[in-house]
Amino acid sequence: MKIAQRATSGRKRMSRAEREQQILGVAEEVFAARGYQATSMDDIARRVGLSKPMLYEYFGSKEGLLLACLERVRRELLECTSAAAANAVGPEQQLHDGLLAFFRFGEEHKQSWALLRTESAVVRAGLDTELEGFRTQQAEFTEQMLRVTLPNTDPARLEAFAEAIIGACERMALWRENRPEITPERVTEHLMALIWPSLSAEVAAAERVHTTSHDQG
Amino acid sequence: MKIAQRATSGRKRMSRAEREQQILGVAEEVFAARGYQATSMDDIARRVGLSKPMLYEYFGSKEGLLLACLERVRRELLECTSAAAANAVGPEQQLHDGLLAFFRFGEEHKQSWALLRTESAVVRAGLDTELEGFRTQQAEFTEQMLRVTLPNTDPARLEAFAEAIIGACERMALWRENRPEITPERVTEHLMALIWPSLSAEVAAAERVHTTSHDQG
DNA sequence: ACCAGTAGGCTACTACTAGTAGGGTTACTT
DNA sequence: AAGTAACCCTACTAGTAGTAGCCTACTGGT
Numbered sequence: 236m237k238i239a240q241r242a243t244s245g246r247k248r249m250s251r252a253e254r255e256q257q258i259l260g261v262a263e264e265v266f267a268a269r270g271y272q273a274t275s276m277d278d279i280a281r282r283v284g285l286s287k288p289m290l291y292e293y294f295g296s297k298e299g300l301l302l303a304c305l306e307r308v309r310r311e312l313l314e315c316t317s318a319a320a321a322n323a324v325g326p327e328q329q330l331h332d333g334l335l336a337f338f339r340f341g342e343e344h345k346q347s348w349a350l351l352r353t354e355s356a357v358v359r360a361g362l363d364t365e366l367e368g369f370r371t372q373q374a375e376f377t378e379q380m381l382r383v384t385l386p387n388t389d390p391a392r393l394e395a396f397a398e399a400i401i402g403a404c405e406r407m408a409l410w411r412e413n414r415p416e417i418t419p420e421r422v423t424e425h426l427m428a429l430i431w432p433s434l435s436a437e438v439a440a441a442e443r444v445h446t447t448s449h450d451q452g
Numbered sequence: 453m454k455i456a457q458r459a460t461s462g463r464k465r466m467s468r469a470e471r472e473q474q475i476l477g478v479a480e481e482v483f484a485a486r487g488y489q490a491t492s493m494d495d496i497a498r499r500v501g502l503s504k505p506m507l508y509e510y511f512g513s514k515e516g517l518l519l520a521c522l523e524r525v526r527r528e529l530l531e532c533t534s535a536a537a538a539n540a541v542g543p544e545q546q547l548h549d550g551l552l553a554f555f556r557f558g559e560e561h562k563q564s565w566a567l568l569r570t571e572s573a574v575v576r577a578g579l580d581t582e583l584e585g586f587r588t589q590q591a592e593f594t595e596q597m598l599r600v601t602l603p604n605t606d607p608a609r610l611e612a613f614a615e616a617i618i619g620a621c622e623r624m625a626l627w628r629e630n631r632p633e634i635t636p637e638r639v640t641e642h643l644m645a646l647i648w649p650s651l652s653a654e655v656a657a658a659e660r661v662h663t664t665s666h667d668q669g
Numbered sequence: 670a671c672c673a674g675t676a677g678g679c680t681a682c683t684a685c686t687a688g689t690a691g692g693g694t695t696a697c698t699t
Numbered sequence: 700a701a702g703t704a705a706c707c708c709t710a711c712t713a714g715t716a717g718t719a720g721c722c723t724a725c726t727g728g729t
Binding site for chain 1: 570572615643645646
C-alpha cells in the first residue's frame with residue numbers, strides 16, 4: 236500500500252564508487268555551465284536521478300561536492316602536463332611541451348577547464364588548508380623542472396619563477412578562450428618568448444657566479 | 453503611539469552619495485573578512501545601521517553590491533600603478549616601478565586586495581559583459597607600456613605578454629602573502645629577472661627584423 | 670504658517686535552497 | 700531464514716535573497 240511506483244523508473248542500484256563517478260560527472264557539467272551559486276543540490280540530484288540526501292551522504296556538503304569535482308579535474312590536468320614534460324628531452328623542450336600540454340588541455344576539455352578557472356576561488360579559507368597540497372601541485376611540479384635547469388639559483392627565486400609561470404599560464408588560457416585564431420601552439424610560443432631568453436640568461440649568470448666563487452674559494 | 457523609539461538610535465539621515473560610500477566601506481570589510489557567500493545582506497544592513505531594502509534600493513542585488521566594491525578597489529589599484537609608471541623614466545624603470553606599486557598595493561591595502569583576489573571570480577557570465585572594460589583595464593594599461601617599448605612587435609604578441617605579466621603578478625602576490633620576508637622589492641626583482649632580459653632581446657630582434665626588411669625593401 | 674512633493678527609511682512578508690531526521694528496501698552473508 | 704550493511708527515499712527545518720507597501724523628515728513654493 237505504501238509506495239510501489241519506484242519500479243516504474245529505470246533507475247538502477249549502483250555501487251558507491253560507480254555512483255560517485257556518475258555524480259561527479261553531472262556536477263562538473265552543471266557547475267561549469269551555470270556556475271556554483273546558481274546551481275542547487277536538488278537540481279543535481281534530479282539530473283542524476285537520485286535524491287538529495289544521497290549527495291550529502293557521499294560528499295558532505297555542496298562545497299564538498301565542488302571540491303571533489305575540482306580535485307578530479309586538477310589531477311587530470313597535472314597528469315597531462317607532467318606526461319608531456321616527461322617525454323621531452325632537454326629543459327627548453329620540456330618547458331615548451333609542458334606549456335603546450337596545458338593550453339591544449341584548456342582547449343580539449345573546455346568544460347573541465349571552465350570549472351577549474353571560475354570556481355576554484357569559491358573554496359574558502361577553512362577548506363583550502365585541508366587541500367593545501369592540491370592548490371600548489373602545479374607550481375611545485377614546475378619548480379622541480381626549473382630546479383634541474385637552474386641548479387645554482389636561489390631557491391626562493393625558483394619558487395617565484397614557478398608561481399609567475401603558472402599565473403601567466405592561467406591568465407593566457409583565459410585570454411585566448413574566445414579567440415580561435417590563437418592556437419595553443421601560438422600561445423606557447425609567445426610565453427616561451429617571454430620567459431626562455433631570461434631563463435637562459437639566468438643559467439649563464441648562475442654559472443658565472445658559481446665558477447667565480449669556486450675560483451676564489 | 454506608533455513607534456517613537458527611533459530617536460534612541462544615533463542614526464542620521466544621509467545623502468545618497470554619503471550612504472553609498474559608507475555601505476561600500478562596510479561591505480568591502482565584511483566580504484573580505486568572511487567571504488561573499490558566508491555574508492548575508494541582513495548582516496551588512498545591521499552593521500551599517502540600516503535596513504535591507506535600502507541596500508537593494510542602492511545596489512540592486514547582492515552581486516551588484518559586490519560588483520560596486522570590486523570596481524572601487526580596481527580603480528584604486530589602477531591609479532596606484534599608473535601613477536607609479538608615469539613618474540618613471542625609461543621603459544625598464546617604468547615597468548619596474550609599475551610592478552613594485554602593484555605589490556606594495558597588495559601589502560598596504562590587504563583587505564582590498566583580498567577582496568579583489570578571492571571574490572572577482574564570483575561575478576558570472578551575464579554580468580562581466582557589462583563590465584568588460586573593467587576586467588581588462590590593468591592588462592590594457594600594461595599593453596600600452598609594452599607597445600612603447602616594443603613598437604615593432606606583433607600586436608597579438610604584445611597582448612599575450614601583457615596578459616602573461618598580469619597573471620604572473622596576481623599569482624606572485626598571492627604567493628608572497630604569508631611570507632613577510634619576501635618584500636615587494638624582492639618580488640619585483642624576481643619578476644623583472646624573469647621577463648626583462650627577454651623583453652630586451654625582443655627589442656633587439658624586432659629592430660633587426662625591421663632594419664633587415666628596410667634594407668631589403 | 671501651511672501644504673505638497675520627494676528622498677530616505679522601515680516592517681513584514683514570499684520563495685527558494687542548504688542541510689537533516691528518520692525510516693524503507695534490496696542484496697549479500699552465515 | 701535471519702542478520703546486517705549498503706543504498707535510497709519522503710518530509711521536514713532554518714535561514715537568506717529579494718519585494719510590497721507604507722511611513723517620515725526635509726525641501727521649496729505660496
